[in-house]
Amino acid sequence: MQFKKGVLELCVLVLTAKRDRYGYELVASISEKFHIAEGTVYPLLRRLTQDGYFTTYLMESQEGPPRKYYRLTKQGREYMNDLVLEWRIFDRGVNQIIGEGLGYDET
Amino acid sequence: MTRREFMDEMGSLLSELPDKERLDILADYTEHFLMGIQEGKNEHEIAEALGSPKLLARELLAGYRINQAQSNASVGNMTRAIVATVSLGFFNLIFVLGPFLALIGVLISCYCVAVTLLAAPLGMVVQYGIPTVSQERLFLLFGSLASVGLGGMLIIGLLRLTRWMYRQFLRYLQFNVQMIRGK
Numbered sequence: 558m559q560f561k562k563g564v565l566e567l568c569v570l571v572l573t574a575k576r577d578r579y580g581y582e583l584v585a586s587i588s589e590k591f592h593i594a595e596g597t598v599y600p601l602l603r604r605l606t607q608d609g610y611f612t613t614y615l616m617e618s619q620e621g622p623p624r625k626y627y628r629l630t631k632q633g634r635e636y637m638n639d640l641v642l643e644w645r646i647f648d649r650g651v652n653q654i655i656g657e658g659l660g661y662d663e664t
Numbered sequence: 665m666t667r668r669e670f671m672d673e674m675g676s677l678l679s680e681l682p683d684k685e686r687l688d689i690l691a692d693y694t695e696h697f698l699m700g701i702q703e704g705k706n707e708h709e710i711a712e713a714l715g716s717p718k719l720l721a722r723e724l725l726a727g728y729r730i731n732q733a734q735s736n737a738s739v740g741n742m743t744r745a746i747v748a749t750v751s752l753g754f755f756n757l758i759f760v761l762g763p764f765l766a767l768i769g770v771l772i773s774c775y776c777v778a779v780t781l782l783a784a785p786l787g788m789v790v791q792y793g794i795p796t797v798s799q800e801r802l803f804l805l806f807g808s809l810a811s812v813g814l815g816g817m818l819i820i821g822l823l824r825l826t827r828w829m830y831r832q833f834l835r836y837l838q839f840n841v842q843m844i845r846g847k
Contacts, residue, residue, distance in 0.1 A: 563842060580692055581699040594715030599692045600723045604838070607731050622698040625691075 565593065565601055567644055570610070570629065570637035579616075579624035602627060610636055665711040667697045677721035681728055689724055722751055726841045734834050742830065749837045756840055763836070767829060774822055781815030784808075 568587050572578055584598045605611050610633030615623045629637065665673075671690060678686045693714070700710040714720070726748040733741035746764060750756050785808030795801050 566842065579695075581696055584696065588713070594713075594719070595696075596693070596714035596717075596720045597723065599689070599696070600720065600727050601842070602692075603689070603724070604727050604731075604842075607727075621702045622695050624699075625695060 564644075565598065566605070567637075567640045569598065569601060569605070569627075570633060570640065573611070573627055573629045574634070574637060577626040577628045579626050581624070583627070605633070609633070665708060667694075667701075667707040667711065670697075670707075670711045670714070670717055673717040674721060677717060678724060681725070685728060722748070723841060726752060726837075730834055730837050730841065734831075737827075737830055742833075745834065745837055749840055752841065760837065760840055764833065767833070771822070771826060771829070774818070774825075778815045778818040778822060781811050781818065784811045784815075 565587065569583050572583055572586055580599060580602060583602070584595045587593060587598065588595055602611065606613055606627070610630060611627045612630055613625050613627055615625055617623050671693065674693060675686065675690060678689060681689075696714070697707065697710055701707065726745070729741070729745040729748040733745040746760060749760050785804070788804060788808075795804060
């Protein structure tokens, strides 16, 4: 689907809102909700990092390889809030159109 | 595709990137493979879910090129960014190259107008010589001042506009890389 990729950006930003996450974790939480080419999350994370929305750091883990964590910056949080607002407006609009189009009137 | 195959293909597709950038990207995917294996998935499954290295590499290259053009403004960098974005697919050819050529066309014609205004007085003198009647001389003087002034202001405005458009167009490229082919 064409628009999924734009939504991916919103998803990774929102997922890191409360705590830092590592790449695999982000991929896993998104791909359990909808089907994506999992590899595309990494280019996206790179871009958001380059744009200053994330900072990254490596941390050793008990099991497995060291993980690269993504932390949302202040700028990233502002951007996320903008995207969430945009999404809500979009979502409401589409739902209204679907409602009207399919005749589920609330009246 | 095994992990080894995936990484090798990715590595060679990204060979035009500087080492640091390429190794960093490969490290991300290696981490992904290792974590998947740790969860009990097999390499083929993981590679399959990641998607085609070719498409991923194109996207990564485009991202890198756009970033380069942003931090280092030049015609060459902009061209590479556009080529990389266009390589993402036919859709981008129309939606990236089309608007870009149109914008360039408009800009070039504006610059031509500015240069014409700047050169007009000189042209007048070359063509007709310095007029002998003092009234005509005054007319030439003030006409020249107006023409050069307008041309100069237009050039300054255009230079700013060019810089602004450069930045906006890069954002547009980024938007394209992000929106298109969203499988």
